[in-house]
Amino acid sequence: MSALGAVFVREARLAWAGGGGAAGPAAFFLAAITLAPLAIGPAPDLLAAIGPGIMGFAALLSVLQSADRLFGDDHGDGTAELYLLSGVTPSWLVLAKVMGQAAATLWPLPVIGLVGALMYGVPVAPAAVGALASLAAIPALSLIAGFAGALAAGIRRSGLLIALIATPMMVPVLIFAAGAGRAAFEGDERALANLLLTLAVSLGATALAPFGIAAALRSRLA
Amino acid sequence: MQTETLNFPDMPTLRPETLRVSGLSLARGEVMLVRDFGLELAPGEAVVMSGPNGTGKTTLLRAIAGFIRPEAGTIDIGSHAPAVAAAEALAWLGHADGLKPGETPRQALRFWADMAGQSRKAILPVMRTMAIESLIDRPAGRLSRGQQRRTALVRVALMNRPIWLLDEPAGPLDGGGRARLAELVAWHRSRGGSVIAATHQKLDWPDGKRIDLGAHR
Numbered sequence: 170m171s172a173l174g175a176v177f178v179r180e181a182r183l184a185w186a187g188g189g190g191a192a193g194p195a196a197f198f199l200a201a202i203t204l205a206p207l208a209i210g211p212a213p214d215l216l217a218a219i220g221p222g223i224m225g226f227a228a229l230l231s232v233l234q235s236a237d238r239l240f241g242d243d244h245g246d247g248t249a250e251l252y253l254l255s256g257v258t259p260s261w262l263v264l265a266k267v268m269g270q271a272a273a274t275l276w277p278l279p280v281i282g283l284v285g286a287l288m289y290g291v292p293v294a295p296a297a298v299g300a301l302a303s304l305a306a307i308p309a310l311s312l313i314a315g316f317a318g319a320l321a322a323g324i325r326r327s328g329l330l331i332a333l334i335a336t337p338m339m340v341p342v343l344i345f346a347a348g349a350g351r352a353a354f355e356g357d358e359r360a361l362a363n364l365l366l367t368l369a370v371s372l373g374a375t376a377l378a379p380f381g382i383a384a385a386l387r388s389r390l391a
Numbered sequence: 392m393q394t395e396t397l398n399f400p401d402m403p404t405l406r407p408e409t410l411r412v413s414g415l416s417l418a419r420g421e422v423m424l425v426r427d428f429g430l431e432l433a434p435g436e437a438v439v440m441s442g443p444n445g446t447g448k449t450t451l452l453r454a455i456a457g458f459i460r461p462e463a464g465t466i467d468i469g470s471h472a473p474a475v476a477a478a479e480a481l482a483w484l485g486h487a488d489g490l491k492p493g494e495t496p497r498q499a500l501r502f503w504a505d506m507a508g509q510s511r512k513a514i515l516p517v518m519r520t521m522a523i524e525s526l527i528d529r530p531a532g533r534l535s536r537g538q539q540r541r542t543a544l545v546r547v548a549l550m551n552r553p554i555w556l557l558d559e560p561a562g563p564l565d566g567g568g569r570a571r572l573a574e575l576v577a578w579h580r581s582r583g584g585s586v587i588a589a590t591h592q593k594l595d596w597p598d599g600k601r602i603d604l605g606a607h608r
Contacts, residue, residue, distance in 0.1 A: 175505035179498075186493035247487025254456060255506045256479040390458045 172257045173265040180269030194231040195277040201227035202285040213290050220289030221299040221350025224282040228303045229310060229343050231278060233335060236314035237327045239270060240386060244322035249386055259383035263315065264375065267382070271311040279304040291354060299350025302364050306346040308371040312378035313338045319385035342370045397520055397578035399548075401512035407434030407583035408469040408480045408553045410455070415464030417450050424450050425604065428464070434553065434583040437576060437596050441589075442604035448589035449486070451604065452556045455587070456483055468554065482552040484560055488543035492532030496523065496542045499531065500549060507550045517545045520578075521571050536563035541571070548575055555579060557588040569594070 184190050205223050206216055243249040252262055279300040286296035317335035321327035349363035410432040417425040424447030432438060440448050453459050455466055457478070468480045490499055500514045518524040521541040531539060540563045547555055555576075561569045569592070576586050576596055588594060 172506045172508070175502055179502050182498070183491055183493065186491075242491075245487070246491065247485045247489040248491070250456070250458065250483055250485050251489045251503070253458070254478045254481050254483050256508075257506060387458075390453075391460070 172255070173261055176257075176262055176265040177269035177272075180266050181273035184270050184273040191274050191277050193235055194274050195281060197234045198227050198231040198278055198281050199285075201230060202281070202289075206289070217290035218354065220286045220291040221295060221354055222347045223289070224286050224299050224350065225303060225306070225343055225347030227285075228278045228282060228306070228346075229339055232275060232307070232310040232314050233332060235274065236318040236331045236335065237321065238318075239267070239315050240319040240322040240382075241327055244386075244389055249322070249390060253387060253390065259386065260379035263319070263382040263386065264312075264379040267311050267315040267379075268308070270315075271307055275307050275311060278307065286350070291350075295350055295353035295360075298353035298360050298364065299347075302346040302349035302367050305364060305367040305371055306342050309342040309367075309374040310339060312374040312382070313342075316378050316381050316385060319382045319389065322386065322389045342367060342374075345370060396581055397574060399513045399516050399578075401510045401516070402551055403509075405551060405553050405582050405584055407585075409433050410554055410585065410587075411465075411467045412455065413465055415451075415454065415466065416462040417447055417454055417459075418462050419447070419450060423462075430602070432554070432585045432587060434585055435580045437580060437586040437588070437599040438602055439588050439590060439594050439596065439599045440602045440604055441591065442606075446604040448604055449558055452485075452558050452587065452589055456481055456556055480552055480554050482547045482550040482555045484543055484547050484555070484557045486558055488531075488539045489546070490531035490534075490539055490542060493530055495528050495530055496534075496545070497527045499542070500546060503546050504549050507552070509549055509551050513549055514545070517548050517575075518542075520548075520575060521545050522567065537565055537568055540564055541568060544572060544575060548579065553584050555584065555586045555588075557586060557590075559590055559592075560588050561590060561592045561594060 202223060209215065243252065253259060282303045283296055283300035286299050287293065313335050317331040320334060321330040324330060345363045345367040349360050349367060352363055353360035412428065412430040415425060415428040416423065430438065442448055450459065454461050496518065501511050504511045504514060515524060518527060521544055523538055523541045526534060526538055531542065534542065544560065561572055564572060573596055579586060
């Protein structure tokens with residue numbers, strides 16, 4: 170198997186072996202979207218209008234939820250050193266790692282987002298656009314979470330630092346992804362533009378974030 | 392000590408490299424740990440570094456591996472400099488074994504063999520040398536510290552890299568484990584590899600150079 174393929178497969182396997190795989194983010198996401206209507210109150214029109222936004226927002230929080238383990242574990246158990254001496258280009262390696270973890274743990278988010286939006290009373294088409302947008306947002310969200318996680322690797326209470334670093338960086342992708350669902354709900358043609366912008370942020374993050382993650386990982390070892 | 396030289400037919404031949412360290416100074420914070428340190432490690436040689444806690448043994452190994460930048464001096468591996476460019480010449484064993492609690496030695500060693508572009512066929516013979524082949528499917532979290540260390544040493548051998556950097560390789564090993572480590576090191580040196588180990592224990596490696604880092608402050 171190629172080295173990058175091996176990293177991808179191993180991350181997916183470790184996510185299931187050690188962290189319950191997709192269960193953690195999925196449970197967190199479900200809890201958030203179930204609790205939100207209880208706090209907001211029983212107004213069907215209001216819930217349908219805010220549905221797409223709540224889905225995007227809750228998906229973002231679910232991605233952040235496991236960010237401290239992504240590189241924190243590697244830092245603590247000596248794997249980070251081995252990665253840097255593996256001879257595999259670090260930026261490619263961390264990209265394969267983040268994507269392997271995302272593929273194993275975040276795939277339920279668009280599905281739950283779709284069902285959740287329908288239960289909020291959002292019509293099928295805008296709910297589907299919202300789910301697509303959250304799918305398009307996953308690479309950007311997980312790479313930003315990975316970058317914050319790598320910067321905070323090995324620090325006590327790294328969760329606090331990760332939230333402070335990652336949240337502002339996630340603002341654009343949240344605005345575009347939630348905006349796609351919202352615009353589709355309002356029948357606004359900007360839905361497609363928002364969806365494409367979400368994809369663009371994800372592509373940009375895929376191109377840039379691996380260098381940042383690799384540099385952060387190296388600096389945490391010095 | 393050993394009755395026959397080890398042989399792993401599935402390992403390709405090693406490309407020996409020479410490590411040259413000159414004028415090296417290392418600091419941790421404001422404290423100077425190592426001053427004007429020099430070392431030449433030719434293929435087949437072994438160096439055992441000793442010295443009290445805090446004299447910079449680990450720091451020196453980490454500098455050679457390229458994890459930290461020296462205050463002064465140069466580290467060359469073969470024709471490569473700095474050390475980071477020569478990652479492919481180094482096999483690393485740090486304080487931590489680099490194992491995941493939920494992963495078995497079979498899974499972990501296959502992964503690292505793939506990463507290093509090496510054949511998986513050598514995994515079992517090398518595990519047998521370290522006498523842990525019966526643990527191949529037990530999750531690393533349920534291995535003893537010594538068994539985890541042996542697994543990590545198998546990984547070092549499997550990477551098939553010419554220069555081994557070992558930080559306290561024998562720390563949690565028992566007498567049998569130390570003898571097997573010595574065999575593995577002898578095998579590595581016999582094929583042109585070299586070893587630098589930092590240790591507090593007596594490692595009985597024939598004609599290994601000894602360096603007391605406490606004397607280099």
